[in-house]
Amino acid sequence: xxxxxxxxGSKLYGSVRVHGAKNSALPILAACxxxxxxxxxxxxxxxxxxxxTVRILRRLGATTVRDGDTLAVKASALAKNDxxxxxxxxxxxxxxxxxxxxxxxxxARLSYPGGxxxxxxxxxxxxxxxxxxxxxxxxxxxxxxxxxPDGLRGCDISLSIPSVGATENIMLAATAAKGRTRIFNPARxxxxxxxQNFLTAMGAEVRGAGGSxxxxxxxxxxxxxxxxxxxxxxxxxxxxxxxxxxGGAVSIENVRPADIASVSAVLREAGVDIRESQNRxxxxxxGRLKSVRPIKTQGYPGFPTDAQSIIMSVMASAQGTTMxxxxxxxxxxxxxxxxxxxxxxxxxxxxxxxxxxxxxxxxANVSATDLRGGAGLVVAALGAEGETAVGDIEFIExxxxxxxxxxxxxxxxxxxx
Numbered sequence: 001x002x003x004x005x006x007x008x009g010s011k012l013y014g015s016v017r018v019h020g021a022k023n024s025a026l027p028i029l030a031a032c033x034x035x036x037x038x039x040x041x042x043x044x045x046x047x048x049x050x051x052x053t054v055r056i057l058r059r060l061g062a063t064t065v066r067d068g069d070t071l072a073v074k075a076s077a078l079a080k081n082d083x084x085x086x087x088x089x090x091x092x093x094x095x096x097x098x099x100x101x102x103x104x105x106x107x108a109r110l111s112y113p114g115g116x117x118x119x120x121x122x123x124x125x126x127x128x129x130x131x132x133x134x135x136x137x138x139x140x141x142x143x144x145x146x147x148x149p150d151g152l153r154g155c156d157i158s159l160s161i162p163s164v165g166a167t168e169n170i171m172l173a174a175t176a177a178k179g180r181t182r183i184f185n186p187a188r189x190x191x192x193x194x195x196q197n198f199l200t201a202m203g204a205e206v207r208g209a210g211g212s213x214x215x216x217x218x219x220x221x222x223x224x225x226x227x228x229x230x231x232x233x234x235x236x237x238x239x240x241x242x243x244x245x246x247g248g249a250v251s252i253e254n255v256r257p258a259d260i261a262s263v264s265a266v267l268r269e270a271g272v273d274i275r276e277s278q279n280r281x282x283x284x285x286x287g288r289l290k291s292v293r294p295i296k297t298q299g300y301p302g303f304p305t306d307a308q309s310i311i312m313s314v315m316a317s318a319q320g321t322t323m324x325x326x327x328x329x330x331x332x333x334x335x336x337x338x339x340x341x342x343x344x345x346x347x348x349x350x351x352x353x354x355x356x357x358x359x360x361x362x363x364a365n366v367s368a369t370d371l372r373g374g375a376g377l378v379v380a381a382l383g384a385e386g387e388t389a390v391g392d393i394e395f396i397e398x399x400x401x402x403x404x405x406x407x408x409x410x411x412x413x414x415x416x417x
Contacts, residue, residue, distance in 0.1 A: 003391040004404055007413035008363060008384035011248035014410045018236045018254045019045040020069065020229035022399045024194040026093045027168045028229065029053045029073065030100040031195065033062060034175060035202055036076040037224025044071040044229055045401040048394070052090040056083055056097060074224075075104075082109035085142070089113070095123055098146055099169035102135055103176035107147040125159055125166035132157045133170070133177050154179030154218050162187040162299045167214070168195055175204045177218035186214045189300040190259045194230045201225035231279075233259040234306045235400060238375050240264070240283050241310040242407065244272045245317070245383035249284040250410055257281055262303045266292055266311060270318055291320030291357060297327050309335045309376030316344040317383060318357040326351045335373030338366040342384055363388040368395040375400060382412055389417075 020043035030053070032039040044050060046066065054064050054071070061079035065072045081101050088094050088111045101108035112123070127137050127144070133152045138145045154177045157170060164187040171192075174181035186192065188210050196209035202225045205217035236255040243250045244267055257264065257276040264274050264281070269292040273284040292315070297305040305328035315322040316339055326332050333353050336346045341364045345356040363386030368374025374396040381388035390396075393416075396403060404414050 001391060002393050003389050003417050004378060004381075004393055005415050005417050006378065006381035006388045006390065008246070008381055008386060008388065010246065010382075010411050010413050012243050012246050012250050012382070012407070012410040012412060013248050015251040015253055016239055016406050016410060018231045018239070018252060019043065019401050021191060021194070021232035022047055022049055023093075023164075023189075024191040024229045025050050026053050027096050027172070027191070027195050028198050028227065029057065029071075030096045031172055031198060031202070032073040033057070033060065033075040033078060033100050033104050034172065035222040035224055037222075038072060038074040039202070039224050040226040041071045041073065042226070042228040043069050045069055047401055048398040049093065052087070053094070056087050056094060059083065059087060078104065081105040081107055083111070085111040093165065095126060095165060096168055096172070098126060098144065099130060099171070099173035102130060102146050102148055102152070103173045106149070106151065107145075109143065109145050111143045123165070125161070125163045126169045129157050129159070129166055129170040130173055133173055133181065135173070152177035152218070154181040154216070156182045156184065158184040159186060161185075164189055164192065167192055171195060171199065171206065171214065171216060174216040174218050175199060175206075175220070175222065177216075179218060181216045181218060183214040185212065187299060190230055190233065190256070198225065198227045201227055231255050234304065234372070236260055236281065237263045237304075237307045238310050238379065238400070240267060240272070240274070240281065241314050241379045242382055243283040244270065244285045244289060244314045245379045246412065247285050247383070248411070249282070252281045252283060254279060255281050262301060263307050263311065266295060266303065267314070269293065270314065289314065289318040291315060291318050291322040294323040294325060296325040305329060305332060306372050308332060309373045310379050312336070312346075312353065312355060313339060313376040313380035315355045315357060316346070316380060317359070317361050321354060321356045324353040324355065326353070332373075334369035335376050338369065338373070338377055339380055341366055342380055342388065344380075360385050362386055365389045365391070367391040368393055371395050371399045375403070378403065378407075382407070
């Protein structure tokens with residue numbers, strides 16, 4: 001296992017570029033198997049989760065060629081429609097292949113997915129959506145078999161909650177369904193819009209992403225396409241939080257400010273100076289920050305659950321008390337115990353965490369409990385007094401490419417051990 005060794009107290013200055021969004025790249029790569037043509041994906045970072053998706057593509061028979069941050073995928077020789085348990089366990093988002101494979105082959109076999117332990121994350125909405133399209137699904141022995149012997153048929157599907165994964169799976173499967181599919185109450189995240197843009201570039205007829213209804217006219221012939229992945233809004237939010245924690249002034253490049261408006265609003269309320277332009281956010285922070293009104297995680301455009309831990313790390317040393325309410329995942333406060341090891345005053349009860357800001361945090365040996373929780377510990381360590389060792393950084397590298405190098409380039413005292 002590797003660790004980041006961080007000596008806190010160094011302010012951050014300079015500029016940093018945000019890489020492509022992990023949560024966009026993964027469903028887009030799954031969509032590549034919908035066509036025999038070559039798909040070229042730009043700004044597709046070599047993250048652990050992305051490389052795990054590439055291994056799945058190769059297992060299925062696709063060829064992939066990486067050139068820097070550009071990944072070319074060709075699925076003309078696809079030979080399998082099953083994904084083994086060893087690959088499915090690597091990440092939760094691997095379930096997105098269920099819709100894509102069913103669209104391509106009319107059938108799919110895979111096991112239940114793995115990923116970060118954030119509490120129960122059932123895929124019942126995924127399966128219900130595919131069943132509505134005409135798929136027959138059998139669950140047994142930890143596996144899922146999906147088939148559509150009579151083909152998929154377009155229909156109206158209303159999601160009880162706006163699940164990102166279920167929305168994506170239905171979108172992918174619906175491209176092969178006869179007739180029109182309408183998804184009511186879909187997820188509205190920017191990554192959903194990015195998937196729509198890629199599918200339309202391939203020749204699919206999809207519209208409405210980002211709104212209350214997504215419509216797909218299925219059965220259109222699809223071809224290869226070139227697409228650039230949108231910037232990762234959570235990585236951008238992490239750099240903003242890093243400046244808020246450590247102090248300094250940093251220009252964050254390749255970012256879409258509107259995508260993280262809810263995070264910017266919280267940091268502004270805390271006392272961080274934030275200035276935005278078309279694809280840049282300039283962040284400056286000096287002195288101790290102050291607490292903010294209760295932060296409640298919600299689907300987009302609300303405050304993202306993926307930013308909860310990194311903002312909690314900032315509030316841990318802010319003046320006053322901040323309440324967090326986690327509405328998305330049941331077990332997303334596992335990082336709180338690690339922050340307490342650094343001197344934080346945090347009380348957790350169910351989905352509520354009350355953070356009473358302390359004057360300063362102190363270096364300690366802590367461990368990443370999941371992807372975003374680990375990033376939150378790095379943010380906390382940058383502003384802490386003394387040395388912090390953040391272990392199990394393999395979690396962090398699932399969603400951050402060269403985080404230590406980027407922070408070191410801004411003046412942070414951080415190394416990898």
